[in-house]
Amino acid sequence: MLTTFYAAVGNAPETDAGLALMAKLLSARAEPQSINAALERCLVECRYPIRLPDILQRIPGTEAADVNAERRLAWDVVEKFVRKYVGNDVHGNYGPEFGWYGPQFNWRGEVVKAASYTQLSARILDTVRRTGGWRVYALLTDEDFPHQQKRFFEEYEAWSEVERISDRARILETPRGKELVAAKTMEPEWPRAQASAPTAAAEPMSPQKARIMKAIANAGKAMR
Helix, strand or coil: CHHHHHHHHCCCCCCHHHHHHHHHHHHHHCCHHHHHHHHHHHHHHCCCCCCHHHHHCCCCCCHHHHHHHHHHHHHHHHHHHHHHHCEECCCCCEEHHHCCCCCEECCCCCEEECCCCCCCCHHHHHHHHHCCCHHHHHCCCCCCHHHHHHHHHHHHHHHHHHHHHHHHHHHHHCHHHHHHHHHHHCCCCCCCCCCCCCCCCCCCCCHHHHHHHHHHHHHHHHHC
16 A cells, blocks of 8 residues: 555655554554545645654544644634635734624724624634734745645644643732742741850879969868
C-alpha cells in the first residue's frame, strides 16, 4: 500500500527499511481500510514530503485524528463566517460588527437593530483575536493561507490550557485570592536561638602571680 502511495506522490523514505518500518507501525495502529483513508486525506491536505506523523494524524478514530478534525472544522467555520459576515467600515476596521449583518445605530449611538450574524464560540473568537484579528482573515491571500492556517491550528489547540491559566490568574487577582496567596506564603517567624559565646580557655597562671594572689587572700583573712 505504501509503495503504491509513494509511487504516486513521490518523496518516499530513502531506504526500503524505512518504508517497511512505517508499514509496521501503521499496521499496528489501524486496519488497512483506515490507513488507506488516511493516505487519501494526505494527498489532499498535506505538503510534501508526506511522512509518518502526517498519516497517523489522519487515521479515523484516533485521538490525533479527532483533534485534527476538530481544528479543521473550526477553520472551515471561520472561512465561511468571513465570506458571509465580515466587512469593514470607512476607518478600515474589520469585523462582523462592521458588515451588513452588524448592529445598526442611530445618530445618538443607540442600537436600533441587533446584530444578525451567527454567534461563534469563545474558543474560535479568541483564536481569531490571537492570530491577528478579522482583518487578517478578510485579506488572506493564497500565499498567506498555509502560514495563517498553521497559526490558527496552534492557537486553537492551546486555547484550553491558556484559559485554565487565565482563570487561575483572574482568581488570584480577587480579594479572596490575594488573601489565600498571602496566607500560603506567610511563614511564622520563630526566634532564632542565639548561639552562646564560646567560653574562653583559662589562661595558665604563672608561679609569681599565684604567690601574689595567695598573699592577698591571706591578708584578707588576717583583717577579718
